[in-house]
Amino acid sequence: MPYSCMLVDDEEDVINAIRRTIDWESLGFSVPTEAHNGLEALEFAEDSAPDVVLTDIKMPYMDGLELAHRLKELYPNIRIVVFSGFDEFEYAREALRLEAEEYILKPIHAAELSKLFLRIRERLDAERAERQNVEQLRAYYEKSLPRLQESFFVSLLDGKIPEEELMRQAEDYQLSFEEAPYVAAVIHTGSAGLPAGVSAVLLAASVRKLAEEKLGEKFSARFFGYLGNTVMLVSLGEAGQLRFLTDACDKFCRLAAAKLGATVTVGIGKACGELSKLRDSYTGARSALSYRMIYGTGKAISISEIAPQEKNGTxxxxxxxxxxxxxxxxxxxxxxxxxxxxxxxxxxxxxxxxxxxxxxxxxxxxxxxxxxxxxxxxxxxxxxxxxxxxxxxxxxxxxxxxxxxxxxxxxxxxxxxxxxxxDSARSFAARAIDHVNEHYADGDLTVDAMCSYLNVSAAYFSTVFKRETGKTFVQYLTDLRMEKAVKLLLSTNEKTYMIARKVGYADPNYFSYVFKKQFGMSPSKYKDSREAAQ
Incomplete structure (x- = not known):
């Protein structure tokens, strides 16, 4: 499977030139996607999680160094190449601090860039081979998941350990559990469309290893195999962390698709106050996983967010x-x-x-x-x-x-x-739409803000909102803001920067950029053309 790349530059000619300069396929990369500023690149990266980002420094709205900083925070393993027309020491030092692969100067030469991407591909190949190496995975299994521990976890979910024996057996197997509440999650790796030369068993093992790296320490999680899936037991510490766990699992599903070519779906059960109740949480997680036929694969599905509310008893x-x-x-x-x-x-x-x-x-x-x-x-x-x-x-x-x-x-x-x-989905979407219609002028109105208001995960919010409205949240909010901006343009004589603030844009230049992208002309030209037509 070829690696993915994103080119970020506010000059279309530069992007086109770089595209033509390199034989991407022979180097093991798909033809790059493009973004024209840092904000746009961040938005695209959330959906596509590219392996490599090649970015200019000087760009409007968000420069390349700030973009590199944000991307490294969100995706620590991403490879970043920074280029610029300025041979300045401070730029180069900052790029190195951000762990960029290289800082190169314009004009960019084909041979130099091809060699650079060849080196990057070799490193990516080595990382992928390490994850998928059968012998390493076997050794990893034997070392990190002894059979006694796995047997304990399976017995816990099967309800075969008496409550009074739980803590003693856990101590015998050198297992410690953090604070309640606890929750069980089931990580399912789809067997359709496997990468070439990779078996279903090996891919599932690679997914598990990646999950332990990305989710294990962050959530004090335990992992073990059960009934063909990977089960994750998490000590949340506080009930409110369930939404953050769901969002982290959803991001992990996208990461597994980008890094391993795996279709991963995570079902998450309800939080419980006692270890002995983890069996009920696991039952809920399996039930949530079965909803992938409705909500789709490649995402996290929390049983607590599904309407009507699931009950484990039946x-x-x-x-x-x-x-x-x-x-x-x-x-x-x-x-x-x-x-x-x-x-x-x-x-x-x-x-x-x-x-x-x-x-x-x-x-x-x-x-x-x-x-x-x-x-x-x-x-x-x-x-x-x-x-x-x-x-x-x-x-x-x-x-x-x-x-x-x-x-x-x-x-x-x-x-x-x-x-x-x-009815529940429509009611949920109606609440979300009412909130957006009331607060569209708030520049801090984001997916995270909406999820905090509605107390749901980003995965559930995005799925239901798009299914009910036909648009992503960003598309809906942008369309609404542009609609309000047009009304203000045609009914008042206010300056563009004032209209930008009134519809939620702190930066008038970015407002003009979005407006032109939406209507094909600047706000002032749009107003002139409408007035001339009357």
Whole structure:
């Protein structure tokens, strides 16, 4: 997989010249993306996480050194090459302080730049090979995850360790846990579209190693393999850290895609106050992970942010086929739900040896469905009607009739869950839009500010906001600010810098840049053209 690169310069001619100068493909790089100032480059980097950034120093709104500083803070492993038309010692010293790969002077020569990118590619290749080296990973496994520790964690999630034995066994295995609350997360590596020459097992191991490097120390996390995934147990210290954990996991998913070519999705459970309750948090994390069919892969999904609110209780049904029905009511098509119900009846109804056993089976099935409805805050009266009458009728049903009744009830619950989820998403988006419409003039209105106001992670906010509005938050806010700016331009005689402030831009030059990008002309020319047309 080729490495990615971004060219940053406010002069289009320079970008085009550099693009033509190098045979990017032969050097192992894809054709670079471009940005025309530091602010634009930062925004693009959040989406694409480039391996290398080649940036000029002198640019409007944010210069190259400030950009390099910000990028290194956000992505410590990023490679930065700084170039300039000024042979100044201070520039070169600052570039070296920021750990730039090199400081080069304009004009940029093709041979020099090709050699530089060849060296960078060799370093990137070495890093990737180290991560994917089978023998190193095996040694790493044996050293960092002894079998006794892994067995302890698995037993903890399986609920097989008595509560009074928990701390003693943890001490025996030299494990210490930080302050409550605790939370479990499941890291899933997709097996589709594997990089050439890399097996699914090796890629998952590479993802785990990267997760331990990027998330382990930051969140006092423990990692172990379980049921084909990597489980991460985190001591949050305080409940409010759950949102920051979700955002960090979401950023990790993008990093894994950029560095390893892996499609990683992280499901995050609810916070719990005791180690013995981590089993419930893990169940919630697995449930959150299954929602990737709705919210998409390559991101973090927190069960606490999904509407309607998930309840763990119904996941603990002893019948695997009943669990399958619960999952399909939340996510699958109606036909797949009906097939799961048919399997459940085939597995269980005919196996009852007597009329009395069959009646117990019917009562148990109805009870499980009733509990699922209550746990998901659905109207039991609308679904089942009068309880006494329902149970009397059910006792008289033959297996085929019971299947039809169960199919109708489950389809009704599925529709109610979908409507409730859609209503919740619309309500959430409406709150966000109302807040933006009221505070668009605030220059500090960012995704982080919105997430703090709504108390959700950036991953959940961005997914739901775009799905409900058809735009990213930045696109929506920019369009709204430009709409308000046009109204002020045409209805007042205020200066451009005053209008810029009133719509949320502290820098009038950047406001003019965004305005021209949106409308193809400067604010003053736009006003003149509209007045001339009247």
């Amino acid at each position: 996941e603990l049904s002893e019948q695997a086929s009943m669990q399958d029905i619960f999952r399909k009511m939340r996510m699958e098509k109606a036909e797949e739900l009906s097939a799961a119900i048919a399997r459940y009846m085939a597995d269980n109804a005919a196996a009852q040896g007597s009329v009395q056993e069959y009646r117990f089976f019917v009562m148990g099935t109805a009870g499980e469905l009733y509990r699922f409805a209550k746990d998901n805050e659905l109207s039991t009266e609308e679904i089942f009607g009068d309880n006494d009458a329902m149970y009397r009728i059910l006792q008289q049903l033959e297996p085929g009739e019971l299947t039809s009744w169960m199919d109708g009830v489950c389809r009704k619950m599925r529709e109610m869950i979908q409507h409730k989820r859609a």
